[in-house]
Amino acid sequence: xxxxxxxxxxxxxxxxxVRGMGQAGIMLWGALVQVPRVKKGTPLLIKQIYVVGxxxxxxxxxxGLFIGMVLALQGYTILVDFGTEQSLGPLVALSxxxxxxxxxxxxxxxxxxxxxxxxxxxxxxxxxQLSSLEMMAVDPLRQVIAPRFWAGLISMPLLxxxxxxxxxxxxxxxxxxxxxxxxGAFWSILQAAVEWRQDIVNCLIKSVVFAWVVTWISLYRGYxxxxxxxxxxxxxxxxxVQSSLAVLALDxxxxxxxxx
Amino acid sequence: MQLSWDxxxxxxxxxxxxxKSDANFKIPVQDFQTDSDMSQEQTALVEVNNLRFSRGSxxxxxxxxxxxxxxxxxxxxGPSGIGxxxxxxxxxxxxxxxxxxxxxxxxxxxxxxRNALFEARKRMSMLFQSGALFTDMNxxxxxxxxxxxxxxxxxAIIRRIVLMKLQAVGLRGAxxxxxxxxxxxxxxxxALARAIALEPEMVLYDEPFTGQDPISMGVLVKLxxxxxxxxxxxxxxxxxxxxxxxxxxxxxxxxAEQRIIAHGTPQQLRQSDNPQLRQFIDGEPDGPVPFHFPxxxxxxxxLGAHD
Amino acid sequence: MTKKIELLxxxxxxxxxxxxxxxxxxxANVDVSTSSDTYTLRAEFTNIGGLKVRSPVxxxxxxxxxxxxxxxxxxxxxPVVTMTMDKQYDKFPETSSVSVLTSGLLGEQYLGLTxxxxxxxxxxxxxxxxxxxxxxxxxxxxxxxxxxYSSKDK
Numbered sequence: 001x002x003x004x005x006x007x008x009x010x011x012x013x014x015x016x017x018v019r020g021m022g023q024a025g026i027m028l029w030g031a032l033v034q035v036p037r038v039k040k041g042t043p044l045l046i047k048q049i050y051v052v053g054x055x056x057x058x059x060x061x062x063x064g065l066f067i068g069m070v071l072a073l074q075g076y077t078i079l080v081d082f083g084t085e086q087s088l089g090p091l092v093a094l095s096x097x098x099x100x101x102x103x104x105x106x107x108x109x110x111x112x113x114x115x116x117x118x119x120x121x122x123x124x125x126x127x128x129q130l131s132s133l134e135m136m137a138v139d140p141l142r143q144v145i146a147p148r149f150w151a152g153l154i155s156m157p158l159l160x161x162x163x164x165x166x167x168x169x170x171x172x173x174x175x176x177x178x179x180x181x182x183x184g185a186f187w188s189i190l191q192a193a194v195e196w197r198q199d200i201v202n203c204l205i206k207s208v209v210f211a212w213v214v215t216w217i218s219l220y221r222g223y224x225x226x227x228x229x230x231x232x233x234x235x236x237x238x239x240x241v242q243s244s245l246a247v248l249a250l251d252x253x254x255x256x257x258x259x260x
Numbered sequence: 261m262q263l264s265w266d267x268x269x270x271x272x273x274x275x276x277x278x279x280k281s282d283a284n285f286k287i288p289v290q291d292f293q294t295d296s297d298m299s300q301e302q303t304a305l306v307e308v309n310n311l312r313f314s315r316g317s318x319x320x321x322x323x324x325x326x327x328x329x330x331x332x333x334x335x336x337x338g339p340s341g342i343g344x345x346x347x348x349x350x351x352x353x354x355x356x357x358x359x360x361x362x363x364x365x366x367x368x369x370x371x372x373x374r375n376a377l378f379e380a381r382k383r384m385s386m387l388f389q390s391g392a393l394f395t396d397m398n399x400x401x402x403x404x405x406x407x408x409x410x411x412x413x414x415x416a417i418i419r420r421i422v423l424m425k426l427q428a429v430g431l432r433g434a435x436x437x438x439x440x441x442x443x444x445x446x447x448x449x450x451a452l453a454r455a456i457a458l459e460p461e462m463v464l465y466d467e468p469f470t471g472q473d474p475i476s477m478g479v480l481v482k483l484x485x486x487x488x489x490x491x492x493x494x495x496x497x498x499x500x501x502x503x504x505x506x507x508x509x510x511x512x513x514x515x516a517e518q519r520i521i522a523h524g525t526p527q528q529l530r531q532s533d534n535p536q537l538r539q540f541i542d543g544e545p546d547g548p549v550p551f552h553f554p555x556x557x558x559x560x561x562x563l564g565a566h567d
Numbered sequence: 568m569t570k571k572i573e574l575l576x577x578x579x580x581x582x583x584x585x586x587x588x589x590x591x592x593x594x595a596n597v598d599v600s601t602s603s604d605t606y607t608l609r610a611e612f613t614n615i616g617g618l619k620v621r622s623p624v625x626x627x628x629x630x631x632x633x634x635x636x637x638x639x640x641x642x643x644x645x646p647v648v649t650m651t652m653d654k655q656y657d658k659f660p661e662t663s664s665v666s667v668l669t670s671g672l673l674g675e676q677y678l679g680l681t682x683x684x685x686x687x688x689x690x691x692x693x694x695x696x697x698x699x700x701x702x703x704x705x706x707x708x709x710x711x712x713x714x715x716y717s718s719k720d721k
Contacts, residue, residue, distance in 0.1 A: 040408075040409075043569075046572065046573055046576050047572060049576045049579065049580075050572045050575055050576050050579075053576070053579050054575045054576060054578075054579045057579060057582070093594055097590070097594075123395075124395075127390050127391075127392055127395070128388040128389070128390050128392035129392050129393075129394055129395070131349070131354060131386075131388065131392065132386070132388055132392035132394075134352075134354055134381075135352050135354070135381055135384070135385060135386040135464075136381070136385065136405070136406045136409070136458075137378040137379070137381040137382045137409075137410065138406075138409050139378075155579075157583075158579070158580065158582070158583025158584075158586070158587075159583070161583055161586035161587050161590060162582055162583060162586040164586070164590060165585075165586035165589045165590055165594075166586075168590075168594055187593070190594060191593075191594065191595065192630075194594050194595045195595060195621075196591065196595045198621070199595065200590055200591060200594075200595050
């Protein structure tokens with residue numbers, strides 16, 4: 001009997017998972033497959049880029065600076081033992097471009113913007129603002145979901161680029177200004193190692209994929225949250241947990257495809 | 261533009277006077293509490309036929325039918341938790357029934373394509389219990405929202421319409437405030453201004469009086485009544501506030517236990533001797549609707565052995 | 568309020584673009600002219616050691632191209648290395664030779680290109696040509712083996 005119960009529970013979980021993915025797919029389809037409205041859509045998009053992108057900028061830039069500095073400091077103490085401290089540039093730049101830039105930005109984005117999106121949507125749902133749009137013959141998917149999704153998709157790659165740029169600068173500060181690596185050598189070795197297609201384009205691809213996934217999860221969790229305080233707080237937690245796990249798993253997959 | 265607007269306004273006021281002049285029309289006296297159709301002279305704007313709706317395994321409505329006449333205030337009353345809001349959402353097409361149909365002006369709401377449904381919804385609007393004002397816009401933009409979405413009117417005219425609607429609910433001075441800066445009653449009035457911005461034919465009111473202080477309640481009662489008369493709106497009021505509802509409704513349906521247990525004019529309801537209805541109208545704690553949630557016998561449970 | 572938001576969003580997009588340009592020019596040092604300004608060469612080796620795709624091709628220490636593909640000839644069962652060369656260095660005679668070399672004692676392996684002599688009957692290497700004169704990678708085990716044999720002979 002216990003056995004059957006466990007199997008039933010497993011089945012229920014699987015069904016729920018499939019249903020959730022179906023709902024999320026339908027939501028995104030409804031939001032994105034629309035004739036674009038330039039005049040009415042643009043102000044909504046700008047406002048959401050402000051909420052999602054501009055307001056995440058400070059945390060991303062500050063984190064990028066510190067992570068670049070820490071990376072350089074740790075790298076330096078190891079490299080100096082082999083007399084190869086001039087390779088600090090590629091170490092910092094490549095770690096940031098290939099992994100830390102897109103991944104850490106996505107994690108910060110999930111915590112800062114993703115959870116806010118979920119909470120906002122949950123609140124709009126519980127105060128019947130979404131129903132109210134429906135009754136005013138305005139599609140909430142187009143009015144509410146679509147601009148937020150596009151804003152996430154545009155903002156996160158830009159944030160990743162800022163993260164990496166500031167991180168490399170942080171590495172430069174520690175390596176050159178503090179530890180005294182030769183300025184010219186730092187840049188020339190770095191430039192020889194970093195490549196446009198392999199490193200920068202892949203960084204952008206990763207970051208667009210993460211943006212898609214994190215924004216999608218955040219919007220889905222909010223849009224389908226149980227409309228009460230408990231439901232919203234649970235949805236917000238789920239957004240952060242599921243986005244982070246999805247980003248880390250996808251990062252492994254993408255890294256294997258790109259560099260494996 | 262200017263001219264046509266003035267004309268439109270004049271139409272309104274003239275319609276309002278017309279409406280007031282025949283306000284003392286006779287409500288056709290009819291056999292109350294029979295299942296026979298209402299022999300109404302007015303045409304029904306909304307017809308609900310044999311509707312059945314359930315949430316999971318819980319049946320909310322079992323085979324209910326009702327008619328909402330054009331240009332009248334129809335009230336739907338009943339105890340809390342019987343899904344009166346659900347009924348409004350069924351009428352608005354936000355929920356789909358298991359069985360039966362909802363006709364809005366002859367069209368089956370749940371068989372319409374999405375575009376046709378949206379067209380139908382432009383002719384109705386709903387005042388939500390919470391007001392449901394958009395929290396990221398000020399009151400003015402809230403009221404202007406539907407106009408900006410659906411009408412191609414220039415901004416100058418939209419501004420005038422919005423100010424007139426706000427004036428009608430007494431909130432012109434609050435146009436630039438955010439919804440969070442308003443009291444509950446004012447939020448609901450602002451939402452009312454938004455609901456009538458597009459001049460709909462029908463307004464659905466979801467519990468408009470719940471949680472209001474006596475003054476706000478009085479204001480809302482007066483507003484609903486006046487707006488219905490002035491714009492010759494079809495109003496559907498869902499509520500459990502007996503005295504307020506009876507004071508403004510032209511016709512009342514009382515729902516309990518998944519069915520319509522009574523309907524008639526307010527007068528007829530007050531004089532009814534149906535015990536279930538009496539308990540609801542007089543607000544008695546115990547009666548056909550029991551005070552106690554169904555349970556085992558009290559004595560047995562107190563004295564019984566623990567298992 | 569809206570004006571301020573628009574301004575900030577504008578600045579945000581600008582900052583993103585700036586970061587992008589900084590990465591492209593300062594970090595990757597991209598020559599914008601890429602694909603069209605290259606030509607490919609091939610060479611067969613008996614052993615390429617630790618050579619990888621993207622390893623540099625150098626002439627006297629100057630990078631003139633990169634390894635773009637490594638495959639095994641299905642009949643001769645020998646590795647074939649394809650190199651993408653920079654168009655500005657396109658005057659190598661067909662008598663040139665390539666060898667798999669190691670930078671330093673523990674460093675990465677790369678291809679060293681040694682330009683050959685020029686003469687009347689000798690043409691210049693063109694796109695898709697093959698370099699015949701190749702020297703395979705030094706394999707440490709083989710070296711030690713040779714050393715042992717030669718010392719035994721004495």
